[in-house]
Amino acid sequence: MVDNIKGMEAKNNFKLFLPAVSAESNNQIQLISVDLQGETTSVAVFGAENGKVVSKKETAYSTTQFSSVSDLINKFISEHSLQNISKISIAVPGPVINGKSAPERLPWKLDAEEIKSKTQISKVYLINDLEASAYGLGNSCENGMVTIYDSGNSSNGNVAVLAPGAGLGEAGLFWDGECLRPFATEGGHCEFSPRTNDEVEFYQFLNKIYGIVSWESVLSKSGLFNIYRFLRDAKQQRQPEFLTEAIENGTFMEAVINGALEKKDRICTMTVDTFLIFLAREANSLVLKLKATGGLYLSGEIPLMMQKFINKEKFYKNFIISDKMEGILKDIPIYLVTDTKTIINGAAVYAAFYHE
Template sequence: MVSNAKFPLFLPGVRKDSNQNISIISADVREAETVLAFYTVSGEKAESTVEKSYETTAFASFSDIVKLFVEEHQLSEINRIAVAVPGPVIHDQGISIRLPWILDKAEIAAGTGVSDIFLLNDLEAMAYGLADVTDKDLLTIYESENRTTGNVAILAPGSGLGEAGLFYDGKFLRPFATEGGHSEFSPRTTVEVEFYQFLNKIYGIVSWENVLSKNGLFNIFRFLRDEKRHPQSERLIERLKAGRDFSTVIYESAMEDQEQISTIALNTYLEFLAREANSLVLKLKATGGLLLGGELPLLLKEYIDKERLYQKFMISDKMERVLRDIPIYMLLNKKMILAGAAYYAAFSEN
């Protein structure tokens, strides 16, 4: 199946009769909310017809959310359930410190009455979401005239830091999950050493998630505020007191007011983003491209200086020749995890 010629996914069951005319409940499970969607499969497409969000912590189990979703929308004949997990999936269990319960394949089957349950990491689901992506869903950060095929890397910072890859087998791309966001952050400059020491006192081990997630942006900001003594305007202080999403407040403060501490925080964040993107691409030898997804890149897309981000991405001791031809895109489709989980459930098995 080739939905977008840039990213031909390996979906071996796409033409199997038993994968046709089926219905799937797809779930994007997150700390604050769980989003469910009802998909129907026809031909090579999985189409969503119903979608609703629920407060995750308001339910005793994931199965209870599914049962309410089915009841509210009077759904019947559910053939499969696909669950995107914000963490690793091991031995048919999705485990995440952000969730109030473990996602267990057998428990979900028993609790919902649906026998075919598919659990996969949320970034792996995002990778499968490329099946539903068109060129209008891609914002080009950098495009090389010498674009080559090869593995693809996905870096998606939001509430956490998701990282995944797609292995190129010579014809198709095969998604796989990683937990690279939990690898240890390494400072480069004297100020970054101070930043590391600041975070080390808070966390002990300092992971890249402590730097590049939404909480990571807050960590950069409070380091600038508390350790480097950058002043805040009264307008910014009032905005922060209002209780709105912190990342959005800092973005608006930088864009609308050119607030110095907010601008420095965002520039520092984007430099770290470019550096971890560089590291992920080199580790995966992702010559087929880098995809930036997640809440924060989407929030900051109007702020990002594409040329500056590319130049920071290119900094390397010996690998500039490899890095310079790697295309970089931002994923604009906010439903990729939901859609990807549905495509995985529909077509990943032959």
């Protein structure tokens, strides 16, 4: 196991399948990219130049202040007096089917045709946010990722992306022999499966709350709190006053992770340690299902906040546990994505160079 986190090589091994990257019609154009989230949505205007996308202006908005994503985009266009926008690309936290999406954490439904009509921009693309993030990995610089583990025996192959945040995002990149082709999954909504007696008790605790217990109920902001309240309510761990205040103030996630870093209270350490065990196990499952010999990329807000813990042996040792596949798992390189703009950048890459 690597003792110290080290910078990933600049080339980052990403050669994405971008069939329209050489199209002259996609050179020297402006496009709008949107990272659509339940609380705060980021909108940026990009220039597409010589096979690269470059962010020129970006603004963050309170999502719920708008009645539609079209109104939000039109506000951005008006504020920055933008003209000659060729395309719009919207990264959505949920499944996209036939240019439509109805994400659970958003106040509105989305339809690419309706957005075209309301924005008067003829090319509008909706893309799952983790699929967009996968495209964004290819646009990240050498400082956008750090190596958690590298056996030195890695090879080309499929890639897995696991991103716990407001929800649990999971995506893959298929290696076709020459390029990587990103695709979305909804694996975060698969059912959680307990392994130990304590985990069975945890499952039963969540089953009374949710009925069906998905991995998103374990590996997300709300999942972190679910682990905590199980330890507090079922395992009789004391709740310290600073966490009581944090729960009331809506800052629980930051407080419990910082509490573990500073070793302020046992329940903080137990919560983070349990989360990391589950994170390693779901990472294991995703890698095996995708046969992701090209690597595992941990992304999202929570892994970034837990960076100092993820580098410890507890994560890696739980990641390689398998009845028959430990020989494959021990050679899977693991990276932490530190670039917080992969979604909005990736949505721009997808619109600029995947489509004519």
